[in-house]
Amino acid sequence: MSGKRPRKAETILSARGIVNRFGKQEVHDKISLDVVRGEIFGIAGGSGSGKSVLLKTLTGLHQPNAGKVLLDGKTIETIGPAERASLIGVLFQQGALFSSLSVAQNVMLPIREYTDLSTPDQEKIAAMKLELAGMSAETGIKFPSELSGGMIKRAALARSLALDPEILFLDEPTSDLDPLTASGIDAMIGKLNQSLGVTVVVVTHDLTTLFTLCDRVGVLVDRKITIDTLDQLLRSDHPWIHEFLHGPRAQGAMTARKQIHGNR
Amino acid sequence: MQRASSQPPPTFAVTESGDRLALKGALTIRTLAEVEHALQQWWKQRESRALDLGELESLDTPGALLLCTLHDHDVELTRVRPEHKALLDLVGGLDLKPLPKSPHIPRWRELIIQLGRGADEAWRDARDIVTFVGGVASAIGHALIHPGELRLPSISRQVTETGINALPIVGLLAVMISIVIAYQGVAQLRPYGGEDLTIDLVAVSVLREMGVLITAIMVAGRSGSAFTAEIGVMKSREEIDALKVMGLDPMVMLVVPRVIGIVITLPLLTFYADIMGLLGGGVIGKALLGVSPTQYLEHVRQAVDGSDFFVGLFKAPIFAFVIGVIGCMHGMRVRGSAESVGRETTRAVVKAIFLVIVLDALFSILFEKLGL
Numbered sequence: 075m076s077g078k079r080p081r082k083a084e085t086i087l088s089a090r091g092i093v094n095r096f097g098k099q100e101v102h103d104k105i106s107l108d109v110v111r112g113e114i115f116g117i118a119g120g121s122g123s124g125k126s127v128l129l130k131t132l133t134g135l136h137q138p139n140a141g142k143v144l145l146d147g148k149t150i151e152t153i154g155p156a157e158r159a160s161l162i163g164v165l166f167q168q169g170a171l172f173s174s175l176s177v178a179q180n181v182m183l184p185i186r187e188y189t190d191l192s193t194p195d196q197e198k199i200a201a202m203k204l205e206l207a208g209m210s211a212e213t214g215i216k217f218p219s220e221l222s223g224g225m226i227k228r229a230a231l232a233r234s235l236a237l238d239p240e241i242l243f244l245d246e247p248t249s250d251l252d253p254l255t256a257s258g259i260d261a262m263i264g265k266l267n268q269s270l271g272v273t274v275v276v277v278t279h280d281l282t283t284l285f286t287l288c289d290r291v292g293v294l295v296d297r298k299i300t301i302d303t304l305d306q307l308l309r310s311d312h313p314w315i316h317e318f319l320h321g322p323r324a325q326g327a328m329t330a331r332k333q334i335h336g337n338r
Numbered sequence: 339m340q341r342a343s344s345q346p347p348p349t350f351a352v353t354e355s356g357d358r359l360a361l362k363g364a365l366t367i368r369t370l371a372e373v374e375h376a377l378q379q380w381w382k383q384r385e386s387r388a389l390d391l392g393e394l395e396s397l398d399t400p401g402a403l404l405l406c407t408l409h410d411h412d413v414e415l416t417r418v419r420p421e422h423k424a425l426l427d428l429v430g431g432l433d434l435k436p437l438p439k440s441p442h443i444p445r446w447r448e449l450i451i452q453l454g455r456g457a458d459e460a461w462r463d464a465r466d467i468v469t470f471v472g473g474v475a476s477a478i479g480h481a482l483i484h485p486g487e488l489r490l491p492s493i494s495r496q497v498t499e500t501g502i503n504a505l506p507i508v509g510l511l512a513v514m515i516s517i518v519i520a521y522q523g524v525a526q527l528r529p530y531g532g533e534d535l536t537i538d539l540v541a542v543s544v545l546r547e548m549g550v551l552i553t554a555i556m557v558a559g560r561s562g563s564a565f566t567a568e569i570g571v572m573k574s575r576e577e578i579d580a581l582k583v584m585g586l587d588p589m590v591m592l593v594v595p596r597v598i599g600i601v602i603t604l605p606l607l608t609f610y611a612d613i614m615g616l617l618g619g620g621v622i623g624k625a626l627l628g629v630s631p632t633q634y635l636e637h638v639r640q641a642v643d644g645s646d647f648f649v650g651l652f653k654a655p656i657f658a659f660v661i662g663v664i665g666c667m668h669g670m671r672v673r674g675s676a677e678s679v680g681r682e683t684t685r686a687v688v689k690a691i692f693l694v695i696v697l698d699a700l701f702s703i704l705f706e707k708l709g710l
Contacts, residue, residue, distance in 0.1 A: 173677050178437050189367050197437045199367070199400045205432040206399065214437040219675060237367065238398040269428040270399070271421075 086111040086241055086273050087132065092141035094127050101127055103297040104141070109241070114267050114274040116284045118318070119294030125277045126167075126245060128294065132275065133164055133243055146240070156188055163234030167245040169226040171218035177204070177229045178214030184236045200236075207232035208262050224255035228262075235266070241273040242266075248280045256280065260287055281319075281327035286334045293318065304331075348396065352376045358416065360390035365401035374404060392417035402429040470667040474597055477589045481598075489595050496599025500561040501607055507560075508553050512611040513618035515548050516540050520622040537623055537634060538641035544615035545646045551698055553611045554657040557604055558690040562665035565596050566686040569669025570679040578670075588670070597662035604658035605651055612650065645710050653701055657694050664690040 087109040094102040101124035109115045119125050130136035132143055134150040143150045145161060153161065171180050181200040185191065191199070201211040207228045213221070221229060227247060234242060247263065248256035260283050267274050278284060284291055285304060292301040295314045300307070308319055318324075348364035350373055359380055365373055377389075389408065397405075402425045409415055409430070418426065443451070481488045523536035569592055572578055578588050616638060623629040629637065668686035672678045 173675060185367070189370075191367070191371055195371065198434075199403065201437050202399060202403050202429065202432060202434060205434060206428075210433075211435040211437050215440055235399075238400070269424050 084111050085109065086146060087275070088144045089132060090142055090144070092128070092131055092143070093139045094124065094131060094136070095139050100297055102131075102138070102294075102299075105294075105297075105299045106141075107292055107299060107301055109273060109275055111240075111273055112267075112271055113289040114263070114276065114287055116288030116291040117275065117277045117294065117299075118279055118284055118291055120279070120314075120318075123294040124297075125279075125294060128299075129243055129245055129275070129277045133162060134158065159184055159188055159239075160237045161240050163237070163239035163242045165227070165230050165234045165242070165244045165247055167249060169218065169230035171221075171226060171230055171233065173218050176215050176217055177209070177221070177232075178211075180218070180229065181214075181233045181236050184233070188237060200232075203232040203235050204229070206235060206266070208258065223250050224252075224259070227251065227259055231259075231262070235270075235272075238270070239272065241275065244274060244276040244278075246278055246280075247276060248278065248283055256282070263287060281324050282330050285324075285327040285331040350376075352380060354380075354384075358388040358390050359384075360393055362393040362395070364396040365394060365404070366396055366398045367400045370400050370404060373401075377408075387412055388414040388416055390416050391419065391422060394419065394422065397422045397425055399425065399429055402426050403434075406430045466667060466671070467663075470670075471663055473589055474593055474663055474666070477587070477594050478598065481590070481594055487590070488598075489591070492591075492595035493599050493602070496596050497603050499564070500557060500600050501603030504557065504560055504603075504607060505610065508556055508607050508611050509614040511552050511556060512544070512549060512614040513621075515552055516544055516615040516618035517622050519543055519548065520619060520626060524626050533627055534629075534637070536627065537619065537629065537637045540619035540622075541616060541638045541641045542646055544619065545612055545642055545650050547650065547698070547702075549612040549615050550608045550650045550653050550657065551694070553604065553608045554654070554661065554694045555691055557600065557607065557658070558661045558665075558694060559687055561600060562661045562690045563683050563687045565662065565665030566669040566672075566683045567679060569593075569666055570672035570682055573670060573672045574674060574676065574679060593666040593670075596666055597659065600662040601655050601658045604661075605654040608651055608654040612647070649701075649705055649710055653698065656697065660693050660697065661690045664693065 085108045089105060089107050092102050092105040093100070105128070107115075117125055117128060127136060131138050132150075134143065134145075134153075137151075145153060145158075150158075171177070172183070175183065178197065178200045181203050182196045185196050185199060189196075201214065204211055204214055209225065209228045209232065213225065213229075218226060218229070231244075231247075244263065247259050251259065263274060263276070264287055266272055276283065276288065288304065290301060290303050291307055292299045293307065293315050295312065300310065300312065300315060302310075304319075307315060310316060310319075348366055348369050350361065350363035350365060350369050352373070353360050353362065359377070361373070361377075363369070381387075389405075391405075402422070405415060405426060406429050409426075415426075519540050520536055523539040524533055527533055527535055527539075569578075572592070578592075581588050581591055619638075620631055620634045623634050624631070665686050668682040668689075672682050
């Protein structure tokens with residue numbers, strides 16, 4: 075958070091020599107990466123390149139076959155549940171909202187479990203988080219089954235922000251959304267990153283998100299990761315990366331990048 | 339309430355500097371309640387309506403929300419650090435409204451609403467069952483007239499799954515049930531010197547009732563639930579719609595093979611359970627009464643006649659039809675989410691077992707009247 079600590083180029087999350095394999099199939103071969111506090115780090119790659127497995131490894135949900143993940147200088151397994159909850163927030167691809175709870179109760183669940191705040195205070199905070207994620211407080215009493223795709227993403231984002239995490243993991247935040255809603259989500263992530271100073275790790279194959287939002291991008295190809303700023307990656311001569319970033323779908327994303335970089 | 343043990347708890351201090359209050363340390367979600375309390379205490383005693391934030395080290399969104407609320411109540415916030423200013427602007431710029439309250443319904447109205455809902459559901463349920471049974475019967479009738487349209491591989495797979503794979507558990511249960519009956523029989527009949535009648539008791543109750551009932555309950559729990567879950571998941575993943583778009587009737591593709599499969603298997607399983615039950619009776623007869631296997635067989639032959647056996651076996655296909663239809667019907671009733679699959683599966687199993695037992699009771703009365 076910008077408020078909690080002065081911002082400087084310190085590493086908040088680092089992975090060292092991550093190896094993941096399922097049976098004989100190796101997905102990641104000694105992957106290392108460092109995420110700097112306050113940046114938006116994109117993870118891209120083709121379908122089946124192990125983006126989601128990498129995200130699960132970074133959040134401590136999946137134990138890698140080798141290598142370690144350091145969060146705030148500590149290996150992720152040694153971090154206690156409460157501390158982990160206040161360090162990381164995760165937006166799952168399908169939202170993963172608890173279907174038996176209303177949206178507001180979803181947001182209040184971590185607050186209720188980890189603080190001693192009174193219910194009215196919890197409700198005030200939940201209403202604020204919903205507003206932060208671009209939802210009106212009135213939607214708070216709705217249940218996840220009553221929400222549209224974009225609303226589910228926003229509600230899940232509000233829940234992942236419940237304890238003001240230092241680092242936010244987003245798994246395909248714009249998938250299954252219409253272009254307008256997707257742009258709205260992108261803009262909101264950028265706004266939250268700027269104003270809250272929260273570090274964002276976003277897994278996506280939405281080129282517009284990669285082109286307009288991310289400070290640095292890691293591309294998963296051939297079980298390895300290539301990390302650089304997008305400008306450098308655009309000059310990469312690796313055939314897959316070149317094809318990925320210069321293909322027919324990249325043109326629109328490029329236009330969007332030029333538009334946004336004008337006022338950024 | 340869980341607390342981070344490895345993290346030192348954040349601290350704060352409220353001090354007075356000149357004519358204003360100063361807040362130092364951390365104003366985060368974990369100190370929020372205490373800070374609010376402390377500030378209120380101070381303001382009770384003093385006039386000053388200003389708060390110095392120059393020494394405030396960390397601030398999160400709930401903290402910023404508190405400061406914004408204070409600001410709205412005419413508290414002047416001074417020496418705000420630039421990094422906190424952005425957060426205050428963000429939170430202050432939100433259009434904050436309270437969460438809406440869910441409407442309160444008095445308990446008596448709740449009761450009446452639930453009663454009405456229950457009655458409506460029961461009515462729909464009954465209508466659905468009748469419609470579905472009609473649909474299944476017509477589809478099966480059609481399939482029997484045109485045997486070429488029967489999906490034999492599908493039926494044979496159902497027979498394997500509902501029948502052959504159930505053999506171990508059904509056999510074990512049948513043996514166990516006959517042991518239970520035998521022990522009760524011996525204990526109850528011994529005072530009258532009628533221990534030998536235990537064999538009659540085991541043989542007749544296993545053949546007439548227990549064999550078929552235990553098998554039907556087991557199959558309802560094992561296969562009826564599987565029908566609902568399989569069809570339900572297909573329904574929630576739009577696979578049923580995909581079938582319909584291809585012009586294939588889900589009734590013919592999914593329901594008929596399952597119902598025919600289970601109607602074939604349950605009588606066979608019942609026969610097997612009867613044998614295993616009698617076998618269990620023989621073992622327990624040897625252990626409790628010292629009756630040799632040949633004596634036991636002789637005794638059983640005198641105790642039961644064909645009608646006992648056929649009364650039991652006659653019920654099996656009827657129970658099977660009920661279990662299969664209920665399972666498939668609830669599968670088709672799944673709407674949308676995974677939660678719905680779980681709910682319908684529970685309902686299917688409960689309803690199938692309930693109907694099996696009700697039917698069994700009706701059959702008991704019927705056979706009594708018929709003198710069978």
